[in-house]
Structures are given as C-alpha cells and as structure tokens.
Amino acid sequence: MKFSLFFEMQMADPTPASEAQTFHDCLEQAVFADALGYHCVWEVEHHGLREYSHSSAPEIFLSFVAARTRRIRLGHGVTLLPFRYNHPIRIAERIATLDILSGGRVNWGSGKSSSLVEQLAFESDVATLHEQWLEAVEMIPRMWSADVFTHEGRFFRIPPTQVIPKPLQKPHPPMFAACSKPDSAAAVGRLGLGALNFAFGSDDYLAQKVRDYRAAVAEARPAGRAKNDHFACTPATLVLGDDRKACAYGLRGARFFLSALGQYYLSGTRPLGRLDVARDFFDDAALADAMALRNTAGSQPATIVGDPACARETVQRFVEIGVDELILVMQLGTVPHALVMTFAERVMPHFG
Amino acid sequence: MRSRARWRWQFHDACKLAPGLSKCEAAPVRIAVSGGAGQLGSLVLRRLVADRRVREVVSLDLRPPIVPLGKLSFVRADVREPAFARHIKGCDALAHLAFIVTRHAPRAVVDAVNVEGSKNVFRAAAAAGVSRIVHASSIAAYGILPGHPVPLVESAPRRRQADFAYAATKFDVEAFLDDFEKTHPEIAIARMRPSMFVGARMEHPFGRMLRRRAIVDLGGGVPLPIVWDEDAADAFVLALLQGARGAFNLSAEEHLVPAALARAGDLRLVRIPRALVLTLARASAALARTGLIEGTDPAWIESAGVTLAPSSARARADLGWRPRCPTAADVVRRFVEIVPERADPRIALFLRLLAAGSRDAHGAAALRGFAADVHLCLTGRGGGDFALRAKDGRVRVARGAPRPPTAVVTMPATLLLDLLAGRGDFTTAEMTGRVVVEGEGLAGLFVAGIIGSYRAATAARGGRGLVARAAASWIARP
Numbered sequence: 126m127k128f129s130l131f132f133e134m135q136m137a138d139p140t141p142a143s144e145a146q147t148f149h150d151c152l153e154q155a156v157f158a159d160a161l162g163y164h165c166v167w168e169v170e171h172h173g174l175r176e177y178s179h180s181s182a183p184e185i186f187l188s189f190v191a192a193r194t195r196r197i198r199l200g201h202g203v204t205l206l207p208f209r210y211n212h213p214i215r216i217a218e219r220i221a222t223l224d225i226l227s228g229g230r231v232n233w234g235s236g237k238s239s240s241l242v243e244q245l246a247f248e249s250d251v252a253t254l255h256e257q258w259l260e261a262v263e264m265i266p267r268m269w270s271a272d273v274f275t276h277e278g279r280f281f282r283i284p285p286t287q288v289i290p291k292p293l294q295k296p297h298p299p300m301f302a303a304c305s306k307p308d309s310a311a312a313v314g315r316l317g318l319g320a321l322n323f324a325f326g327s328d329d330y331l332a333q334k335v336r337d338y339r340a341a342v343a344e345a346r347p348a349g350r351a352k353n354d355h356f357a358c359t360p361a362t363l364v365l366g367d368d369r370k371a372c373a374y375g376l377r378g379a380r381f382f383l384s385a386l387g388q389y390y391l392s393g394t395r396p397l398g399r400l401d402v403a404r405d406f407f408d409d410a411a412l413a414d415a416m417a418l419r420n421t422a423g424s425q426p427a428t429i430v431g432d433p434a435c436a437r438e439t440v441q442r443f444v445e446i447g448v449d450e451l452i453l454v455m456q457l458g459t460v461p462h463a464l465v466m467t468f469a470e471r472v473m474p475h476f477g
Numbered sequence: 478m479r480s481r482a483r484w485r486w487q488f489h490d491a492c493k494l495a496p497g498l499s500k501c502e503a504a505p506v507r508i509a510v511s512g513g514a515g516q517l518g519s520l521v522l523r524r525l526v527a528d529r530r531v532r533e534v535v536s537l538d539l540r541p542p543i544v545p546l547g548k549l550s551f552v553r554a555d556v557r558e559p560a561f562a563r564h565i566k567g568c569d570a571l572a573h574l575a576f577i578v579t580r581h582a583p584r585a586v587v588d589a590v591n592v593e594g595s596k597n598v599f600r601a602a603a604a605a606g607v608s609r610i611v612h613a614s615s616i617a618a619y620g621i622l623p624g625h626p627v628p629l630v631e632s633a634p635r636r637r638q639a640d641f642a643y644a645a646t647k648f649d650v651e652a653f654l655d656d657f658e659k660t661h662p663e664i665a666i667a668r669m670r671p672s673m674f675v676g677a678r679m680e681h682p683f684g685r686m687l688r689r690r691a692i693v694d695l696g697g698g699v700p701l702p703i704v705w706d707e708d709a710a711d712a713f714v715l716a717l718l719q720g721a722r723g724a725f726n727l728s729a730e731e732h733l734v735p736a737a738l739a740r741a742g743d744l745r746l747v748r749i750p751r752a753l754v755l756t757l758a759r760a761s762a763a764l765a766r767t768g769l770i771e772g773t774d775p776a777w778i779e780s781a782g783v784t785l786a787p788s789s790a791r792a793r794a795d796l797g798w799r800p801r802c803p804t805a806a807d808v809v810r811r812f813v814e815i816v817p818e819r820a821d822p823r824i825a826l827f828l829r830l831l832a833a834g835s836r837d838a839h840g841a842a843a844l845r846g847f848a849a850d851v852h853l854c855l856t857g858r859g860g861g862d863f864a865l866r867a868k869d870g871r872v873r874v875a876r877g878a879p880r881p882p883t884a885v886v887t888m889p890a891t892l893l894l895d896l897l898a899g900r901g902d903f904t905t906a907e908m909t910g911r912v913v914v915e916g917e918g919l920a921g922l923f924v925a926g927i928i929g930s931y932r933a934a935t936a937a938r939g940g941r942g943l944v945a946r947a948a949a950s951w952i953a954r955p
Contacts, residue, residue: 252845306846306847308848309846324918326918326920327527327545327547327914329545329548330545330547330917330918333546334918376908379908380902380905383904383908383921383922384903384904384925387903387922388929390922391844391847391919392925392926392933393933394929401932403902411905417910418908418910422528423527425918
C-alpha cells in the first residue's frame with residue numbers, strides 16, 4: 126500500500142489571513158510528508174468552491190512543493206480538461222516543465238469538473254464535458270511524444286506545431302483520471318488510465334469497483350501512450366495517540382469535507398457565501414455513536430479516524446478491497462502537523 | 478444512550494454481534510442463498526454482504542434481491558431445476574430459504590417446490606461439495622397440533638400435520654434431512670425452526686393487517702408464537718458462519734394472546750369469529766385457483782387455535798443468539814416503531830417536487846453522469862419504500878424497493894421530515910448511524926443533495942420560490 130496526501134486547501138472560516146495561512150500550512154505539510162516517506166502529494170483543481178477547496182492554481186503550488194522537496198511525487202488530482210478551463214497545449218507544457226524541474230516526479234490526473242459552480246463560471250458546455258475530456262486525454266500524451274503535433278478533432282484543429290518542452294519521464298508521466306461517478310471506474314480502466322476515486326461506499330461496493338476496474342484495465346491497449354493500472358482512494362484521515370481527540374477533530378473535519386462536497390456536487394445549487402454546513406463538534410452522545418460505528422460490519426471505510434490501532438484496521442479494509450494507494454485527506458481544516466507524524470510513524474510501517 | 482440507540486436501524490445492532498461472530502474460525506467465503514428475494518432472504522443477504530469475511534454470495538430466486546449487488550450476485554433459479562448444482566458450484570455453504578409459505582397453491586405444486594425442490598437443492602449441495610447447510614424449517618415442522626411438551630424443545634417428537642400443506646412439507650423436508658444427515662456426515666446441517674416472522678416485509682394477510690395497526694383475534698385466547706425476523710436472520714447467519722449442526726428453535730418468549738399483543742403495540746383488536754375468517758380464507762383459496770387473486774392457505778387459520786411454546790435456549794447457548802426483541806411484546810413494539818403504516822403525504826409531496834425539479838436545467842446538469850437505483854427506505858411512522866432512479870440527469874420516483882438497487886439509504890421517516898425542515902444535519906446523521914447507506918458510494922451525497930436543493934429552492938425568488946415556500950411550510954409542520 127502506498128500512502129499519499131491530498132490537498133483541497135480546505136478552510137471552514139476563510140479570511141484573507143486564514144487563507145494565506147492554509148497555503149503555507151499545506152506547503153509545510155508537504156515538505157514534512159517528503160521527509161516522512163509519503164509517496165505523493167496530490168493537489169486538486171477547483172474554481173470557486175469556497176471553503177471546500179481554495180486550490181485553483183495547483184500547478185503553482187506543486188512547483189513550490191517541487192522546489193522544497195527531494196523525493197515525494199507531485200500529483201495533479203485532477204487537472205480539469207474541458208478546454209474552457211485549460212487548453213491542452215498549456216497543460217502539456219506545464220506538466221512537462223514541472224516534470225523537468227522536479228526531476229521526473231509528476232503524476233498527472235485529469236477530470237471533467239463535477240460542480241455546477243465551475244461549469245457555469247467558465248461557461249463550459251455541460252453536455253460535452255466527457256467528450257472534451259476524452260479528446261484532450263488522447264491529445265496531450267501525443268504532444269509529449271511527437272516532435273511535431275498535428276490534430277483534427279471535434280473540439281480542436283491544431284496545425285503542425287512543436288509542443289515543447291518534453292517531460293523527463295519516458296514515455297511520459299503516469300496518467301490518472303477521476304472516477305467517482307458510479308460506472309466510470311470501468312470506463313477509466315478501459316482507457317488504460319490510473320483510477321482516482323473517493324472512498325465513499327461500502328467495502329463491497331468499493332471492492333466491486335476495483336474488480337470492474339482491474340478487469341477493464343487488463344484489456345486496455347491504449348495507443349500512443351503508456352498504460353497505468355493503479356487504483357487510489359481518498360479517505361478522510363486523522364490519527365492521533367488519543368482516540369477520542371482524534372475523533373472529536375477528525376470526524377468533525379470529515380463531516381465538513383462531506384457536507385461541503387454535498388453542497389457543491391449533485392445538489393443542483395450554486396451556493397454563495399458561508400456554506401450551510403455543520404461545523405461544531407459532535408455532542409457527546411453523537412460522538413460516542415460515531416466512534417462506535419467505526420469498522421463495524423456495514424460501516425463505510427470512508428474515514429480513517431482514531432488511534433493507530435483503529436487506523437490500521439481501516440487501512441486493512443482498503444488492502445482487502447484491493448486499493449493500491451491511499452491518498453489521505455488530512456487537510457480538513459484544523460491540521461496539526463503531529464497528525465501527519467502519528468500516521469507515518471505508527472500506521473504506515475505496518476503496510477510496507 | 479439507550480433511547481438514542483433505539484433510533485438506529487437494527488442493522489448496526491446486528492453487526493454488534495460481530496464479537497460473537499468473529500469467534501468462528503473459518504467463515505465460509507462463498508455462500509449460496511436460495512430464496513434470497515424473500516422476507517427472510519433479504520435480511521440474510523444483507524448480513525452476509527456486510528460481513529467482510531464473506532467473499533461471495535449468490536442469491537438463487539425467481540426475483541432479484543433488494544440488496545445491492547457486488548459480491549452478491551443474482552441467478553434466476555427454480556429449486557425444481559434438475560441441474561441446480563451448477564448454481565452452487567464452488568460454494569462452501571448454502572442457506573436454503575426458498576419455500577412456499579402462506580400463498581395458496583395447488584397441493585401438487587406445494588409438494589413439488591417445498592419437498593421435492595428442497596431435496597433437489599440438498600442433493601445439489603452435496604454434489605457441489607458444500608460443507609455447511611442451514612435450512613429454514615419452522616415450528617410447524619413439529620405439527621401445529623395440541624399435546625406438545627411445554628416448553629417445546631428441539632428433541633420433542635415431530636408430528637406430520639397432513640391437512641396443513643405448509644406444516645406437512647416442513648415435516649417432510651426434516652424427515653428427508655434425518656436420512657440425508659446420515660449419508661452426508663461431512664456436511665454440517667442446521668435446521669432453524671423459527672416461530673412466525675414479524676417484520677417489515679411480511680407478504681401475507683396477517684402482515685398486511687399488522688401494517689394497518691390491526692391484529693385479528695379469532696377467539697380462543699391462544700398465544701401467538703412469533704419472532705422478530707431480523708433476530709431470526711441473525712441466528713441463520715450465526716449458524717452459517719459457525720457451521721452449526723442440529724435443530725434450533727427461534728422464538729421470542731412470553732407469548733401473548735392477540736388482545737395482549739394489541740395492548741403492547743397499541744394496535745386495534747379486530748375480533749372476528751374463526752368460522753367467518755375460515756370461510757373467507759377458503760373463498761380466497763378458491764378464488765386463487767381461478768388465478769384472480771393470490772390466496773392464503775386456509776389451513777393457516779385452522780391451525781391458529783393451537784398453543785406451541787417453543788424454547789430458544791439452545792440457540793442462545795450454542796449459537797450465542799442474542800435477539801434484540803426477546804419477548805413477544807418487544808416484537809410488537811419494535812414493529813410499531815420501525816414499520817410504517819402509510820407514507821406521510823408530506824414525504825410524497827417532497828418526492829413529487831424532487832421528480833419535477835430534476836427536469837429543470839440546473840437539476841439535470843448536477844446529476845449528469847450519475848446513474849443509480851437508490852432504495853430510499855424510510856422506517857417508522859410516515860415512512861415507506863421508494864425507488865429513486867437517477868439517469869440522464871433525471872430522477873424518477875416510484876413506490877416500492879428497486880430490484881436490485883445500486884444503493885439503499887435507510888433512515889427514519891421523521892428524520893427526513895426534520896432534515897427537510899432544516900432541523901438537524903444529514904451528514905451528522907449518516908456518521909452517527911441514523912442514516913445507513915449500503916452500496917453505491919455517492920448515494921448518501923445524492924440524498925443529501927436532493928434535501929439541499931429542496932432547501933435551496935425555498936429561498937428562490939419569483940413564483941418558483943413562492944410555490945416551494947408554500948410546500949415547505951406544510952412539509953415543515955412539526
């Protein structure tokens with residue numbers, strides 16, 4: 126099992142000062158994670174999802190991390206490919222540049238954008254998001270491999286052009302795609318892309334999703350790019366020596382993550398201003414109920430929250446589900462560095 | 478804590494059996510369940526799917542299950558098929574639950590399905606190399622006849638009740654098993670002998686009456702032997718995972734006469750002379766023969782005048798069975814607490830608004846690419862089963878559980894009304910176990926999202942907001 130960190134740049138109470146502080150905190154955590162042996166730092170791209178994610182320019186953050194770290198990989202989880210957000214040539218150029226400067230440490234994930242907030246803000250054609258994504262996914266690796274790139278497609282007509290620079294990793298950085306919609310893991314597998322999935326759903330559902338993905342990716346024969354058969358999940362995580370304290374903070378953080386996500390996805394609304402989500406601590410009875418539910422049969426593995434023993438049990442569930450990498454969402458608002466430490470010292474060593 | 482715990486759906490409580498369950502050394506990893514679509518089958522499947530040690534479950538039935546597929550698969554199968562063994566190839570355990578229970582059918586069909594079908598299934602299991610069988614027998618296997626010992630223990634002699642097809646066929650299957658056990662000592666066979674199941678999905682007239690909060694008193698003052706169906710399902714799973722052998726009564730204790738049950742659950746007591754009900758039942762059976770209606774075997778009424786007092790001491794001691802409804806009064810109270818009488822009209826309105834709202838551009842865009850068949854299972858007063866089908870940006874709402882669903886979201890109906898009124902928080906409810914999501918990962922977010930967009934609509938300007946606010950003020954009534 127590989128362990129990585131996920132950054133949304135989430136903040137429950139954004140002010141100019143707290144916003145700036147969050148960016149610096151995340152940077153410090155990434156540097157720390159590098160020292161502790163984490164596999165990768167994954168950074169999202171979202172636009173206007175206030176409180177849920179202030180990470181709108183991940184390429185800037187990741188280049189900053191690249192400069193301050195030596196070993197840890199740098200993941201885009203994910204770059205939005207519909208062309209109103211990013212032109213494919215610009216993506217190819219940026220990823221290649223980061224790959225060169227970081228010494229070949231880039232993982233590149235892509236997606237379509239799920240929130241109405243960003244779709245409407247950028248005037249994306251919602252009906253063709255998937256097709257726009259697909260066309261760009263096939264174009265970008267060809268830009269990296271071809272000396273002269275030419276393209277005639279539905280959304281782009283590009284005359285012979287020398288897209289430069291070329292990435293350091295050959296044939297190109299590993300490619301991933303977001304696949305949290307119900308049937309998209311198999312679709313991502315058929316394209317031979319690595320899978321980036323939320324950790325929601327029962328063990329059984331996730332295990333089936335991994336099986337569907339594995340079956341599809343085994344058959345994939347992508348043309349003009351390398352296959353990636355890696356499945357990663359993003360559980361909300363807080364591990365401390367003190368189980369109750371970890372839960373008081375971690376479950377509150379996980380709830381903020383989930384409810385803020387719910388506000389921006391699948392609801393058909395475009396909330397403005399302070400999100401209508403719960404931010405207070407669970408009361409004693411609710412906390413006791415939530416703690417008692419962890420790792421019971423029928424519970425979801427979506428949160429790795431508690432003491433190291435509890436965390437190891439939940440991680441073991443992901444091992445059995447068949448996941449290759451856990452991208453831990455520790456950046457849930459209140460994030461003392463100690464928690465990164467506790468997980469790395471007392472959970473990671475048990476899973477090689 | 479105790480009152481909070483009552484909020485939770487039984488499922489999680491059943492899962493707290495886990496310490497007991499984890500004692501068993503080698504849990505079977507691939508399990509076949511005949512009759513997985515039925516009242517008991519649904520509960521057994523749900524438990525097996527939630528048990529992380531179980532790798533694969535196959536439901537063999539004529540209908541798809543109401544439990545999300547995944548490690549659970551569904552094979553349309555009839556217990557009478559000659560080549561039944563192919564369905565259970567590679568399984569190491571079988572729960573045989575398929576049986577004609579209350580439905581009236583010609584005796585030849587009942588015999589063919591219940592007796593010959595069961596024999597067929599057991600032989601197939603032996604041929605497939607199954608090492609554990611749990612068979613759904615019944616207290617009726619003793620014969621619903623006077624003169625049984627009190628308490629009725631598993632070693633009591635069974636008597637064939639020839640004129641009651643259900644009891645006679647349960648007896649015949651056990652008689653077959655007596656021999657089958659001797660020729661197949663390598664197979665651990667458990668015969669579960671439950672009392673009458675009371676639960677959320679009873680598919681017979683007694684159950685339909687109970688849903689309407691009424692219980693029939695046929696006179697005679699005979700206590701009804703009943704058991705909460707989720708408790709029974711726990712015992713089936715315990716027997717399956719432990720590889721138990723022998724017979725196990727499963728019954729609540731302190732059986733009550735209908736009048737006392739009515740008092741315990743605040744139910745209407747409907748006194749009808751037995752002769753009249755019998756006449757009606759015979760008429761229904763006669764009508765069923767014409768194919769116009771699904772009738773009930775009148776023998777159920779004829780047998781309702783006999784006292785049986787089964788003891789479940791063996792299941793408690795040997796299986797570690799801990800029923801959450803230990804007494805008949807607990808069973809009735811539990812029923813009233815979680816089984817809806819009828820859907821609250823406010824919930825029906827909310828779901829109509831949902832279906833209408835998903836037709837607008839924003840609603841459709843938000844749901845684009847999200848396809849799911851969600852079973853919204855609303856328990857308790859005002860609840861019901863609803864199928865929310867999200868596809869192509871639209872949500873269609875229908876009554877009843879989808880078969881199979883991609884996800885099940887279970888919560889008390891009163892909680893949904895509270896959330897719609899802005900009282901409480903969906904995610905907190907989910908994280909504390911008051912909302913239970915099974916299957917598809919985004920189903921919880923989907924339901925949270927439809928509640929959120931409903932709340933947002935009430936803040937909209939113009940005519941749409943006006944209508945939404947008018948509806949909301951009615952829906953939010955305490």
